[in-house]
Amino acid sequence: MNKDKKEVYLFGMRDPRRYRECIKKYLSDCLDITLEERQYTMTTYDDTWSCNVEEIEEDEYKRLKEKWNEDNFDVESIPYTAEAYRIKKYAFVSDYARFWVLYHHGGLYFDTDVEVIKPMDDIIERGPFMGVEVPCKVGFEPEVNPGLGLGVNPGLRLYKSILDYYGALHFVDVGGNIIPGTVVKHTTDVLVRYGLCFTDEIQEVAGVWIYPQDYFNPLDDATGRLNITKNTRSIHWYSKTWVDNYGPVRIKITRWIHRIFGVNSLKWLKKLIHK
Numbered sequence: 001m002n003k004d005k006k007e008v009y010l011f012g013m014r015d016p017r018r019y020r021e022c023i024k025k026y027l028s029d030c031l032d033i034t035l036e037e038r039q040y041t042m043t044t045y046d047d048t049w050s051c052n053v054e055e056i057e058e059d060e061y062k063r064l065k066e067k068w069n070e071d072n073f074d075v076e077s078i079p080y081t082a083e084a085y086r087i088k089k090y091a092f093v094s095d096y097a098r099f100w101v102l103y104h105h106g107g108l109y110f111d112t113d114v115e116v117i118k119p120m121d122d123i124i125e126r127g128p129f130m131g132v133e134v135p136c137k138v139g140f141e142p143e144v145n146p147g148l149g150l151g152v153n154p155g156l157r158l159y160k161s162i163l164d165y166y167g168a169l170h171f172v173d174v175g176g177n178i179i180p181g182t183v184v185k186h187t188t189d190v191l192v193r194y195g196l197c198f199t200d201e202i203q204e205v206a207g208v209w210i211y212p213q214d215y216f217n218p219l220d221d222a223t224g225r226l227n228i229t230k231n232t233r234s235i236h237w238y239s240k241t242w243v244d245n246y247g248p249v250r251i252k253i254t255r256w257i258h259r260i261f262g263v264n265s266l267k268w269l270k271k272l273i274h275k
Contacts, residue, residue: 020208064271072268073097078102083171087178095183096166107152111147113239114216123215128152130191131216133184133236136198142192145184148236160208162190170178224255 066072075085075093077100083091098109108124110116123129133145152159165186172178188196194206203210214229221238228235240251 008259024126038169044162056073068097068101071246073100079083080166080169080171087172089171089178092183095186096144096163098165100161102150102152102154103156103159103163103198104154104230106152110234111152111239114147114149114234115129116234117228119235123209123211123233124151126209128156128158130187130208131211132200132213133217135200135213142188142196142198142200142213143184144188144196144210144211145217145236146187149234156179156207158190158194158208161194162187165190222255223258224252225259 002195040223057221057236064084076082078096081093083095084090098126100110101107129149129151130144131148132142133148134143150239168178169181191205191208191210196205196210197203200212202212214227214231215236216232217236218228219226228233238251
């Protein structure tokens with residue numbers, strides 16, 4: 001947004017005219033721009049157009065507020081989501097749904113336990129993005145967590161590859177047992193195929209910018225320690241509502257043990273007990 005030049009830059013939108021009401025509310029509610037100033041130039045990757053943001057139809061704004069659920073997303077579209085939905089593991093359905101929605105419509109996505117603490121204009125302007133959850137270790141690729149944040153234009157090939165990857169998966173085996181694997185693993189596996197590197201630097205993979213851990217994940221989940229840097233734009237607070245019986249009390253106790261005895265202490269204790 002350039003208020004002086006009266007320009008608004010839009011990313012990930014095929015037809016910015018559909019978003020005029022949202023722009024109108026942003027100009028009036030957030031920037032306190034007067035009616036006389038509301039003649040803006042809207043710029044996308046594909047074209048530039050001008051409009052008077054006062055000339056907006058109410059139904060256009062309503063479409064912006066569309067909620068994705070079983071009414072407009074087919075949970076039976078692939079075996080993975082169908083199986084997860086049947087046993088009420090809804091978070092795993094949303095793992096696939098977010099990529100489906102973004103592939104077809106573009107836009108931004110964040111998990112509900114993400115807090116944005118700093119403007120991300122430069123990152124959005126640079127292009128599609130994802131964030132690293134666990135930094136690169138010797139012999140291992142960095143783990144990329146799409147829940148930290150996603151930004152994309154419609155039709156990106158990488159997202160189609162992720163959808164195809166999910167299309168070949170099952171959520172449960174023939175015995176009804178949940179097959180191990182998270183959206184972090186699945187997304188990282190696809191990125192590795194496209195050349196994800198062993199580095200803690202910003203890298204571009206298949207048209208997507210992958211940002212190091214401190215940009216979107218400054219919180220160490222194991223210990224609860226927060227390490228905000230000059231690069232940090234958001235914090236993933238790890239509410240873990242998708243994990244069975246993993247409440248706030250358990251999180252506090254586990255992090256306290258990890259801070260005092262080390263992050264591998266509980267694993268060591270479990271091995272000792274089962275000997």
